[in-house]
Amino acid sequence: MEQCACVERELDKVLQKFLTYGQHCEQSLEELLHYVGQLRAELASAALQGTPLSATLSLVMSQCCRKIKDTVQKLASDHKDIHSSVSRVGKAIDRNFDSEICGVVSDAVWDAREQQQQILQMAIVEHLYQQGMLSVAEELCQESTLNVDLDFKQPFLELNRILEALHEQDLGPALEWAVSHRQRLLELNSSLEFKLHRLHFIRLLAGGPAKQLEALSYARHFQPFARLHQREIQVMMGSLVYLRLGLEKSPYCHLLDSSHWAEICETFTRDACSLLGLSVESPLSVSFASGCVALPVLMNIKAVIEQRQCTGVWNHKDELPIEIELGMKCWYHSVFACPILRQQTSDSNPPIKLICGHVISRDALNKLINGGKLRCPYCPMEQNPADGKRIIF
Amino acid sequence: MWTLRATGREVGSSSCEDTMAPVPYETLNKRFRAAQKNIDRETSHVTMVVAELEKTLSGCPAVDSVVSLLDGVVEKLSVLKRKAVESIQAEDESAKLCKRRIEHLKEHSSDQPAAASVWKRKRMDRMMVEHLLRCGYYNTAVKLARQSGIEVAQEVEAAVSQDCTTALQPGQQDNTLSQNKQKSLKLKRKLKCAKMLFFRHARKHFSQAEGSQLDEVRQAMGMLAFPPDTHISPYKDLLDPARWRMLIQQFRYDNYRLHQLGNNSVFTLTLQAGLSAIKTPQCYKEDGSSKSPDCPVCSRSLNKLAQPLPMAHCANSRLVCKISGDVMNENNPPMMLPNGYVYGYNSLLSIRQDDKVVCPRTKEVFHFSQAEKVYIM
Numbered sequence: 226m227e228q229c230a231c232v233e234r235e236l237d238k239v240l241q242k243f244l245t246y247g248q249h250c251e252q253s254l255e256e257l258l259h260y261v262g263q264l265r266a267e268l269a270s271a272a273l274q275g276t277p278l279s280a281t282l283s284l285v286m287s288q289c290c291r292k293i294k295d296t297v298q299k300l301a302s303d304h305k306d307i308h309s310s311v312s313r314v315g316k317a318i319d320r321n322f323d324s325e326i327c328g329v330v331s332d333a334v335w336d337a338r339e340q341q342q343q344i345l346q347m348a349i350v351e352h353l354y355q356q357g358m359l360s361v362a363e364e365l366c367q368e369s370t371l372n373v374d375l376d377f378k379q380p381f382l383e384l385n386r387i388l389e390a391l392h393e394q395d396l397g398p399a400l401e402w403a404v405s406h407r408q409r410l411l412e413l414n415s416s417l418e419f420k421l422h423r424l425h426f427i428r429l430l431a432g433g434p435a436k437q438l439e440a441l442s443y444a445r446h447f448q449p450f451a452r453l454h455q456r457e458i459q460v461m462m463g464s465l466v467y468l469r470l471g472l473e474k475s476p477y478c479h480l481l482d483s484s485h486w487a488e489i490c491e492t493f494t495r496d497a498c499s500l501l502g503l504s505v506e507s508p509l510s511v512s513f514a515s516g517c518v519a520l521p522v523l524m525n526i527k528a529v530i531e532q533r534q535c536t537g538v539w540n541h542k543d544e545l546p547i548e549i550e551l552g553m554k555c556w557y558h559s560v561f562a563c564p565i566l567r568q569q570t571s572d573s574n575p576p577i578k579l580i581c582g583h584v585i586s587r588d589a590l591n592k593l594i595n596g597g598k599l600r601c602p603y604c605p606m607e608q609n610p611a612d613g614k615r616i617i618f
Numbered sequence: 619m620w621t622l623r624a625t626g627r628e629v630g631s632s633s634c635e636d637t638m639a640p641v642p643y644e645t646l647n648k649r650f651r652a653a654q655k656n657i658d659r660e661t662s663h664v665t666m667v668v669a670e671l672e673k674t675l676s677g678c679p680a681v682d683s684v685v686s687l688l689d690g691v692v693e694k695l696s697v698l699k700r701k702a703v704e705s706i707q708a709e710d711e712s713a714k715l716c717k718r719r720i721e722h723l724k725e726h727s728s729d730q731p732a733a734a735s736v737w738k739r740k741r742m743d744r745m746m747v748e749h750l751l752r753c754g755y756y757n758t759a760v761k762l763a764r765q766s767g768i769e770v771a772q773e774v775e776a777a778v779s780q781d782c783t784t785a786l787q788p789g790q791q792d793n794t795l796s797q798n799k800q801k802s803l804k805l806k807r808k809l810k811c812a813k814m815l816f817f818r819h820a821r822k823h824f825s826q827a828e829g830s831q832l833d834e835v836r837q838a839m840g841m842l843a844f845p846p847d848t849h850i851s852p853y854k855d856l857l858d859p860a861r862w863r864m865l866i867q868q869f870r871y872d873n874y875r876l877h878q879l880g881n882n883s884v885f886t887l888t889l890q891a892g893l894s895a896i897k898t899p900q901c902y903k904e905d906g907s908s909k910s911p912d913c914p915v916c917s918r919s920l921n922k923l924a925q926p927l928p929m930a931h932c933a934n935s936r937l938v939c940k941i942s943g944d945v946m947n948e949n950n951p952p953m954m955l956p957n958g959y960v961y962g963y964n965s966l967l968s969i970r971q972d973d974k975v976v977c978p979r980t981k982e983v984f985h986f987s988q989a990e991k992v993y994i995m
Contacts, residue, residue: 229724236717243713247706254699258692265688272681286675286684290668293691297698301661304654311650314716318643341923345886346753348919349746353762361762368755508914509889513742516892523891545931549895553936553945557913558900560932564995569932571899578954582993603995616958616992617979618937 228321235314242307249303253296264289346371352509354381357388380501384494391490396425399493406500415496419450419457420489426461427480434469441465511555519549559618565589565602577613581606584616642719646712653705660698667691744768749885752870893924898932912943935994941965941978946994953989957982960992 264285271282346369353362354373359382366373387398403410403418410417422443429440447458460477467475498505526547561576562569563586570576570586578584583603585593590613593599599610671687725737743766750759762768893915900908901915902925909916915924937946939962946952950962959977966975966989973986 229720233717233720233724236713236720240710240713240717243706243710247703247710250702250706251699254695254702258695258699261688261692261695265685265692268681268685268688272685283675287672290672290675293668293695294665297661297664297695300702301654301657304657308650308654311646315643315647342753344919344922345889348923349750351919358762358765361758361765364761365750365755365758368758369753502911504912504914508917508920510739510742512889512892512896512914512920513745513885514738514892515895516888516890517738517741519891519895520888544929545894548931548933551895555896556936556938556945557896557910557916557943558898558908559937559940559946560898561935561937561994562932564935567933569899578990578992582991584992584994603993614954614958616954616960618940618952618960 231321232314232317235310235317239307239310239314242310246303246307250300253300257293257296261289261293343369343371347373348509351377352507354378355503355507356510357381357385359385380497384497387493387497388490391486391493394428394486396421399489400425402497409500410496413496413499415492415499416450416454417492417496419447419454420492422446422450423457423461424485424489427485430461430464430468430472431481433471437465437468440468515549515551515555518551522547522549561586561618563589565592575615576618578616579606580608580612587613587615642712642716646709646716649705649708649712653702653709656701656705657698660694660701664691664694664698667694740766740768745883745885745888749883752883889923890927893920894927895930897924897927897929899929910943937994939965941969952992952994954992955982955984956988957984961989963989 268282271279346365350362350365350371350373353359353365354377362373365371383402387402390396390398400418400421403421407418426440426443426447429436429443432440444462447454447461451458461480464472464475464477464480467477472478472481495505504511523545530546560569561584563574563576565585566589568574568586574586574588576584577587577590579590579599579601581601581604583601585602590599590610593602594610597610599608599613600606601608667687667690671684671691674683674687743762747759747763747766747768750756750762896913897915900910901913901921903909914920937952937960938944939946939950939952940959941961942965944950944962944964946960946962950964952960953963953966954960955975955977957977957980959979966986969975969978970986974983975986975989976983
């Protein structure tokens with residue numbers, strides 16, 4: 226990105242300057258020390274011999290003094306010269322980055338009650354549990370003296386245990402879990418149990434002809450899934466033909482793909498979260514990610530409002546001043562905005578379906594009434610206002 | 619904090635690239651100034667000693683005295699060398715830190731989605747670490763940082779972990795901002811002292827009081843006349859333990875201002891913005907019937923947190939089927955049942971049994987054919 230590249234260029238220049246200066250400084254001081262050291266040795270020997278200070282030595286000494294003064298002062302002024310480069314970095318930063326983040330709402334909206342801070346810490350703890358960072362969550366509970374019920378923690382502890390086992394390619398705990406939750410998994414149309422069995426079978430296959438008997442006897446586990454996963458079972462049974470040859474060279478080599486392991490972790494996480502009534506991504510992550518999209522937009526508009534001095538636009542503290550595009554995956558609730566008044570509908574102003582099937586808000590409908598009759602703004606169908614039906618999304 | 623100045627076209631794509639950049643840059647600046655000071659100081663020492671040497675040389679000195687003066691010069695030169703090397707190292711370090719931050723920012727625009735999502739996760743963890751440091755949960759912050767592979771800048775740690783005793787030490791830049799803070803601190807200190815110590819303390823610190831602070835000083839002095847459990851305000855207020863909390867708060871804020879950090883953590887601000895952007899009236903319906911299991915604002919803790927925040931602004935309709943959670947559009951047209959409830963066509967198909975459908979919310983039974991198509995502009 227251009228902005229980063231700009232600052233980086235300045236930083237590189239500064240780093241280069243520090244490097245050269247550092248080298249030069251050390252070198253010249255070394256030389257100086259060496260020179261003075263030599264002089265001192267000469268003088269010391271002169272002192273031993275008891276001779277007085279000769280004129281040449283005296284001259285050399287004063288030259289030396291001048292040299293020292295000059296070198297040292299040059300070092301100081303060279304360093305001062307680097308200042309301009311350093312301040313250029315600062316200017317580049319100021320030019321390319323906004324150094325102030327202003328909140329969307331007043332700063333103190335969460336400070337006002339101590340309780341809000343507690344709830345925030347709780348949300349963070351929940352997030353940490355869901356992400357599997359159990360030790361960090363524990364530490365936070367301790368430091369903030371929060372009490373988290375055990376039954377809240379319990380499912381996460383178990384989940385984490387199973388996931389860790391899966392990462393080490395140990396299918397045991399996962400299978401246990403899948404079997405105990407079989408009924409609910411079936412309701413979800415999840416094929417987790419089958420996939421676990423399949424992975425185990427494939428692992429046995431990878432063991433070569435020696436494992437043939439074991440693989441065959443394990444295949445009996447597929448029986449309850451025969452109806453739903455017929456094709457896949459056929460593929461796996463077919464691969465037995467190549468057992469002696471080695472699966473890697475057969476058309477069935479895709480079974481050995483290591484991505485299956487990553488996929489099983491994901492499937493497990495997804496199904497487990499559904500069973501627990503949780504979304505896969507913790508609510509805190511989703512909110513934070515939305516915030517990352519929303520904040521620059523809001524700061525932008527705040528700057529524009531301040532620039533144009535129309536602060537009246539954003540005094541409606543109940544609603545943000547601008548729409549923020551978060552993408553379809555953030556559409557959790559239905560929102561109906563009346564196409565005529567361009568406002569969200571509410572309980573006091575609900576959406577009404579006209580006879581023709583078009584939907585407008587009640588306020589818009591009332592505005593359109595002309596002499597007891599109503600003409601739909603989209604298809605010119607005349608109708609009775611009372612025929613409009615309130616709908617709920 | 620740094621946010622990329624969102625240019626017109628980048629508003630959509632540039633998420634909140636925040637770093638704690640003023641801290642590294644300010645550190646660089648600070649260290650540069652310190653280095654310059656050190657070098658200047660040592661240079662002046664050297665120059666002084668050399669001047670002395672020159673003076674003695676102009677007279678007729680004994681060789682011994684020249685030798686010893688020369689020793690002095692050597693010593694000062696070595697000190698200069700050492701200090702210069704140290705200072706330059708410190709400057710170099712902070713410049714490299716700045717560079718690392720910039721490189722970290724650049725990763726944001728990497729093309730690979732996997733890398734980008736790892737970066738985003740790391741960014742969130744980084745923000746959380748800063749937030750935890752501000753709250754004073756140092757151990758948690760360090761643990762989290764370690765687990766996510768984030769280095770906690772020492773400057774930040776220093777910025778938030780100062781305590782009361784060190785606060786009273788005069789800092790070089792402290793003067794302007796900290797006077798109020800220092801005043802309050804002294805007030806607190808005094809409250810705990812016995813009378814003798816009180817006078818000593820008062821004499822030491824209040825002699826510099828000026829202007830509006832004089833009134834506070836007078837009040838404080840007045841307290842002497844009353845016993846500690848007095849009910850008379852303002853003396854009662856001065857003794858209130860709540861003042862400690864206020865003091866801590868004030869201290870924190872002043873500290874942040876000194877280091878160019880805002881009052882609230884970036885994490886908090888981002889979270890507020892995000893919650894606002896997602897919040898709809900349905901999240902707060904009294905009977906709780908319209909809560910969605912996926913919606914973050916409907917989840918337990920965040921629901922309470924988001925209550926005082928503004929709602930999202932929606933100028934365009936977007937409809938989501940209550941049964942499946944899928945979007946209702948031309949591919950999945952919204953259908954109204956005779957009771958006024960609307961569902962997606964595909965969902966109605968999926969719950970259809972014997973040509974009948976049961977409204978999930980009211981349990982009324984209707985014929986499939988009774989569902990009417992609804993047109994949303």
